[in-house]
Amino acid sequence: MYLISVIKKLPLVMGRFLIGKLEKIGQNFRFHPFQCSFYIFIFFCASVFYWGFVSDLPNPYQLAFQQPNASTKIYDRNGELLYKIYRDENRTLLSLSEIPDHVKKATIAIEDQNFYSHRGISLRGIVRAVRHDFFVREDQKSASLQGGSTITQQLVKNALLTPERTIERKLKELILSSSVEMIFTKDEILEMYLNQVAYGGTSYGIEEAAQMYFGKSAKHLNLAEATLLAGLPQAPSSNSPFGAHPERAKQRQAQVLNRMLEEKYIIREQADEAKKEILAFAPPITPMKAPHFVIYVKDELSRRYGQQVVEKGGLRVYTTLDLNLQEMAEQAVKKNVNGIEKSFNVHNGSALITKPKTGEILAMVGSVDFWDFKNDGNVNLTTSSRQPGSSVKPITYAYALEKGGFTPTTIIYDTPVSYSNPWETYTPVNYDHKYKGPVTLRKALAESRNIPAVRTLNQIGVDKLVEQAQKMGITTWNEPEKYGLSLTLGAAEVRMVDMGVAFGTLANMGVRKDLTPIKKIVDAKGKVIQDIEKPRSLWAQMAQQAYASDKDEVEGGKPVLSGFTAWQLIDILKDKFARAGEFGLNTPLRISVNGEDREVFVKTGTSNEFKDNWTDGCSPDLCVLTWVGNNDGQPMYKIASGITGAAPIWNEIMTNLLKDQSATQFPVPEGMIEVEICASNGLLPCSGCPQTKKAWFVPGTEPTQKCYFPSPADCQARKKKMEEEGKPAEEIVKALANCPLAGPSTSSTP
Numbered sequence: 001m002y003l004i005s006v007i008k009k010l011p012l013v014m015g016r017f018l019i020g021k022l023e024k025i026g027q028n029f030r031f032h033p034f035q036c037s038f039y040i041f042i043f044f045c046a047s048v049f050y051w052g053f054v055s056d057l058p059n060p061y062q063l064a065f066q067q068p069n070a071s072t073k074i075y076d077r078n079g080e081l082l083y084k085i086y087r088d089e090n091r092t093l094l095s096l097s098e099i100p101d102h103v104k105k106a107t108i109a110i111e112d113q114n115f116y117s118h119r120g121i122s123l124r125g126i127v128r129a130v131r132h133d134f135f136v137r138e139d140q141k142s143a144s145l146q147g148g149s150t151i152t153q154q155l156v157k158n159a160l161l162t163p164e165r166t167i168e169r170k171l172k173e174l175i176l177s178s179s180v181e182m183i184f185t186k187d188e189i190l191e192m193y194l195n196q197v198a199y200g201g202t203s204y205g206i207e208e209a210a211q212m213y214f215g216k217s218a219k220h221l222n223l224a225e226a227t228l229l230a231g232l233p234q235a236p237s238s239n240s241p242f243g244a245h246p247e248r249a250k251q252r253q254a255q256v257l258n259r260m261l262e263e264k265y266i267i268r269e270q271a272d273e274a275k276k277e278i279l280a281f282a283p284p285i286t287p288m289k290a291p292h293f294v295i296y297v298k299d300e301l302s303r304r305y306g307q308q309v310v311e312k313g314g315l316r317v318y319t320t321l322d323l324n325l326q327e328m329a330e331q332a333v334k335k336n337v338n339g340i341e342k343s344f345n346v347h348n349g350s351a352l353i354t355k356p357k358t359g360e361i362l363a364m365v366g367s368v369d370f371w372d373f374k375n376d377g378n379v380n381l382t383t384s385s386r387q388p389g390s391s392v393k394p395i396t397y398a399y400a401l402e403k404g405g406f407t408p409t410t411i412i413y414d415t416p417v418s419y420s421n422p423w424e425t426y427t428p429v430n431y432d433h434k435y436k437g438p439v440t441l442r443k444a445l446a447e448s449r450n451i452p453a454v455r456t457l458n459q460i461g462v463d464k465l466v467e468q469a470q471k472m473g474i475t476t477w478n479e480p481e482k483y484g485l486s487l488t489l490g491a492a493e494v495r496m497v498d499m500g501v502a503f504g505t506l507a508n509m510g511v512r513k514d515l516t517p518i519k520k521i522v523d524a525k526g527k528v529i530q531d532i533e534k535p536r537s538l539w540a541q542m543a544q545q546a547y548a549s550d551k552d553e554v555e556g557g558k559p560v561l562s563g564f565t566a567w568q569l570i571d572i573l574k575d576k577f578a579r580a581g582e583f584g585l586n587t588p589l590r591i592s593v594n595g596e597d598r599e600v601f602v603k604t605g606t607s608n609e610f611k612d613n614w615t616d617g618c619s620p621d622l623c624v625l626t627w628v629g630n631n632d633g634q635p636m637y638k639i640a641s642g643i644t645g646a647a648p649i650w651n652e653i654m655t656n657l658l659k660d661q662s663a664t665q666f667p668v669p670e671g672m673i674e675v676e677i678c679a680s681n682g683l684l685p686c687s688g689c690p691q692t693k694k695a696w697f698v699p700g701t702e703p704t705q706k707c708y709f710p711s712p713a714d715c716q717a718r719k720k721k722m723e724e725e726g727k728p729a730e731e732i733v734k735a736l737a738n739c740p741l742a743g744p745s746t747s748s749t750p
Helices: 002-026 033-054 060-064 101-111 123-135 151-159 167-183 186-196 206-214 223-230 247-262 268-276 291-305 307-312 323-344 389-402 441-446 450-460 462-471 485-489 496-507 538-547 563-573 646-658 712-724 729-735
Strands: 072-075 081-085 316-319 348-355 360-365 411-414 419-421 424-426 437-440 518-522 528-531 601-606 612-618 623-629 673-678 692-697
Touching: 072 291, 072 307, 081 291, 101 151, 101 186, 101 223, 101 247, 151 167, 151 186, 186 206, 206 223, 223 247, 223 268, 247 268, 291 307, 291 316, 291 360, 291 518, 323 348, 323 360, 323 623, 323 646, 348 496, 348 646, 389 441, 389 450, 389 462, 389 485, 389 496, 389 563, 389 601, 389 612, 411 441, 411 450, 411 729, 437 441, 437 729, 441 450, 441 563, 450 462, 450 485, 462 485, 496 563, 496 601, 496 612, 496 623, 563 601, 563 692, 601 646, 612 646, 623 646, 712 729
Parallel strands: 072 316
Antiparallel strands: 072 081, 316 518, 348 360, 348 623, 411 437, 419 424, 518 528, 601 612, 612 623, 673 692
């Protein structure tokens, strides 16, 4: 308090001094203008400093008293409470003597190694912060001002100041920290810090943290447990062992142990033993519904407003989640995974339900059982990166149809092919190890043929596929120079939430709407911070459209694909007859309610070595994405894409969603042309065409030439001649494309 008292009296003292000086030189102002101006400037600066930084400084003695904080409540869309985030008013305070030495040493080692030697401020930390904030390139900076805080500064920041991240708040923190060091001893400061610092969730203080994570008193924490807790305050949400990435908790624990080793608090053997110890976590005491979703929302809130506002600010957060749909989806995932666990070696599954028109997340099932920590059940598979298999093929064909000059009836060859570069040769194969010769794009996509997809990508270019994927919402494909033609078969990982955006873009007729988990946020004073249903002002809409960059969304979403292209893909993927040749008619990909087929489009995908199995699809109003597999990457057994695995989960969820709704259909974009074609070659029907079908075309791309089928005798003669001439099999197949023959045998595995 002495330091603050001195600082607060400084303007008065300086004012009297300056007034005296000015009185002496006032009579001769004309002869001393610069000197007078200098003293006036000093007085002005002192006044600004006083009123801006000193006058409202809190009393450091407040550290001895803890005031209760308002809890943040997270609700579903119907007002059902999902979780309460709060600072426990009945915390248990411990004296420093009751806290184990390894807890204190671990905290000092990772947070403030010079704690017992500095006077509240670390010059090294300040230099690091200045360097970060003023000399690091903008594209390499973090989103906020760099800290450089000592334990004393952290205590002051958390207990006495607001969580705003400004230079003004930082200056107040420095002044108060110096004052706190004069009032309290080092041990008292450390004791207050360990009793007040946030360890994540509702746990504030080391005792609550020990109880929450390990179900024991802090007095009984061992070295491994103590170092894990010591690593949490830096980022309680992202480092939490209960969070979406529990591996980060162990990584942070290793950093703490390494720092203790450097400070000679422990020896190498102790560090190694603690790193190897398997920790037994206690189940959370506070009930949490839809836990993966709640953590997803909490992380989003922390990113926007900061950890302290989330855990102390008394926010009321109304999310997009429908708890009834969430529980239905959870049951569907659990039931179906349990049913195939032994026969197919499948131990986990996930599901996501969204509204494509608004991007609202209605349900998020991150695993079979969140509380199964032993098997990483708390890992959120909807936000984790996994290989998508063929479920990304629609993105390849989206670019081919939009800008590659393809139509649904473009002929693509399903024949053996290899692509070579200086370091490897790539030979794609189909799921069934068979080849169907020339097929239309429609047939290639509907039956999920691999080789036509690779041929298409080879023609349009990998960089164009990456560009199209990013436009449609894929955020994990950022290194096109490292990808090859297998990208169209799902060689690069994606997140389910991103696939939700991509499939929602198709359902939304080419308009991308990013996912949102939050409908409305109200602060502790009742002020609405966010409301997605509140109409924006006309001026706001006009301003955004006028100044929007390529990355900005206009009101209602961002068009990234023409409605024509989106409709052509939907028309293919909703056609049960088009995919029947590969999947059959009566499969889980077909949604029937009371004997009536509902209009949905759907795509499956199975990754290499059967490690991931997906089924993603949408009705006109809802999208459902499902996945099954194993967290540790073990391959599944005998998974048949579209029949077993993720497809039955998708079918059950989608059927439950649509059973109480009236039938709806995807709208046909105005201007589309429907033309009857010959199904085998995509041309206008002729007398020899074995089967006709109607297909949709963008005006100007419809076929104008009639098909032609030569007689069997002519085809046989031509085939024999080409074989005698030693022509390659692929050339013979192309030459006999219109023949009622199978052509040369190509069914062997390459």
